[in-house]
Amino acid sequence: MTGGRRDGRADLTPPPGESPVVVLVRPQMAQNIGATARAMANGGLFHLRLVAPRDGWPQEAAYPAASGADVILDRAAVFPDIRAAVADCHRVLGTCPRPRHVITPLLDARAAAAELRAVNARELRVAVLFGPERAGLEADDLAHCDTLVRYPLNPEHASLNLAQAVMILAYEWWMAAETTPPRQLQTHATRPATKGELEHFLDRLVAELDAAGFLHNPPKRPGMVRNLRHWFERGEVTEQELRTLHGVVTELARGRMVRGRFAGEAPPVPWESEG
Amino acid sequence: MTGGRRDGRADLTPPPGESPVVVLVRPQMAQNIGATARAMANGGLFHLRLVAPRDGWPQEAAYPAASGADVILDRAAVFPDIRAAVADCHRVLGTCPRPRHVITPLLDARAAAAELRAVNARELRVAVLFGPERAGLEADDLAHCDTLVRYPLNPEHASLNLAQAVMILAYEWWMAAETTPPRQLQTHATRPATKGELEHFLDRLVAELDAAGFLHNPPKRPGMVRNLRHWFERGEVTEQELRTLHGVVTELARGRMVRGRFAGEAPPVPWESEG
Numbered sequence: 001m002t003g004g005r006r007d008g009r010a011d012l013t014p015p016p017g018e019s020p021v022v023v024l025v026r027p028q029m030a031q032n033i034g035a036t037a038r039a040m041a042n043g044g045l046f047h048l049r050l051v052a053p054r055d056g057w058p059q060e061a062a063y064p065a066a067s068g069a070d071v072i073l074d075r076a077a078v079f080p081d082i083r084a085a086v087a088d089c090h091r092v093l094g095t096c097p098r099p100r101h102v103i104t105p106l107l108d109a110r111a112a113a114a115e116l117r118a119v120n121a122r123e124l125r126v127a128v129l130f131g132p133e134r135a136g137l138e139a140d141d142l143a144h145c146d147t148l149v150r151y152p153l154n155p156e157h158a159s160l161n162l163a164q165a166v167m168i169l170a171y172e173w174w175m176a177a178e179t180t181p182p183r184q185l186q187t188h189a190t191r192p193a194t195k196g197e198l199e200h201f202l203d204r205l206v207a208e209l210d211a212a213g214f215l216h217n218p219p220k221r222p223g224m225v226r227n228l229r230h231w232f233e234r235g236e237v238t239e240q241e242l243r244t245l246h247g248v249v250t251e252l253a254r255g256r257m258v259r260g261r262f263a264g265e266a267p268p269v270p271w272e273s274e275g
Numbered sequence: 276m277t278g279g280r281r282d283g284r285a286d287l288t289p290p291p292g293e294s295p296v297v298v299l300v301r302p303q304m305a306q307n308i309g310a311t312a313r314a315m316a317n318g319g320l321f322h323l324r325l326v327a328p329r330d331g332w333p334q335e336a337a338y339p340a341a342s343g344a345d346v347i348l349d350r351a352a353v354f355p356d357i358r359a360a361v362a363d364c365h366r367v368l369g370t371c372p373r374p375r376h377v378i379t380p381l382l383d384a385r386a387a388a389a390e391l392r393a394v395n396a397r398e399l400r401v402a403v404l405f406g407p408e409r410a411g412l413e414a415d416d417l418a419h420c421d422t423l424v425r426y427p428l429n430p431e432h433a434s435l436n437l438a439q440a441v442m443i444l445a446y447e448w449w450m451a452a453e454t455t456p457p458r459q460l461q462t463h464a465t466r467p468a469t470k471g472e473l474e475h476f477l478d479r480l481v482a483e484l485d486a487a488g489f490l491h492n493p494p495k496r497p498g499m500v501r502n503l504r505h506w507f508e509r510g511e512v513t514e515q516e517l518r519t520l521h522g523v524v525t526e527l528a529r530g531r532m533v534r535g536r537f538a539g540e541a542p543p544v545p546w547e548s549e550g
Contacts (some may be wrong), residue, residue, distance in 0.1 A: 105459070107459075110457060111457035152455050158317070174428055180427050184380070184381045184385045247379065
């Protein structure tokens, strides 16, 4: 923990086109500054500026909440006012939880992230302002912003923690460039079974159930077989799971033979058929 | 602060089709439980269950971080294990920050929110499990889940605070049903100007600039007028702003006349033309 820099601007100015600058305006609690750094790192934002932090800067109390994102705190630059903090920025967005009587384009967090990516791609330097914990940015602060950002959230409980507000923007910033498919089947060691593998298993299962007398009701048999098939067709069974199920059938069939031979139990009750 | 209920299940079971149940599995810090309740309220989630909280429940220390979402804490139900906590649920999703060797459908937060809304619309009861702060859900916990959720975030710094993880899901839950347009121009007291109003203003401005001698270079005049028009065409000027600009032109023109009459100043330097 080397502590923040009070002076720096020139050397801390990210090249245009780097990730956006997060500006905390008059932040009050060191813990929130630390939690902001953690949220920034989570979402791939690395440039933090502080405007007139209430308790000064650096503050050791910020570091535990940063959970390893220390470098963001170490390099945080401090400015006396917004004008100085955004002087080298080409665009300034400001978060604005409540409606205001100002005439400024208003984006939700997702549209703001798309805008940040677009500005970024043009190699411009862009800042996003977040207001103090208690009341957010004031009208004079918002007048520095060319664009406002408001998150659609429960209007009955719209008061966001400062680091939560940063988290949502950082998350949307990351998501705006994310290419991972939104839906996957998590398979490391195996693959979905082919339909041929599934048919082979179902043939075996039905044969064993026939042998066991489970499918002994001829009028109901087609529906019962279909029900079994429906279940096994769902859920993209994997090749590994099919091998396990083959083993289960083998073991249960052996048990039946053993029981049938030695215990003379009653035959099992067939499942209810949809037919 | 009435404290949580240790017993409750039957009376705390949300009707199927209500908002999803958030289940914190072995949560460690009361402050995180409180911050979770706040994030839930922000995103319109109201049902909280706790599985074996480390320090027991209720805990007064949770309430300050809830920032008014006390009712969620008051009504939080405590269960000894996951099996009991999800017994009345039809679907169970589990957050899973790191890849695991399990074969389960994996959704990102946005797809998970869409899935939650879809399950909800079918009037089924659905739970989302969040693991303990240090390490998340264990393999035996994940075995209770029919679906896993992983947020795409910076892999270099993927460790999310527990309440941040809940916040992202709650935010996506809310967004999945949000109908506010993602981009608006925030206008309360006025409306965008019509093109006719804008033309009227530009005519006046150009006439005053002609009178002032600002557009005195005939070859450059068309390009300069076009430049002015480009600027005023951008940014969806409002009717109110046009009225202000009319006043500005009037005042500046009056100033010019005064100065021209009494001070005999040099004519202003024309702006550079693109032509």
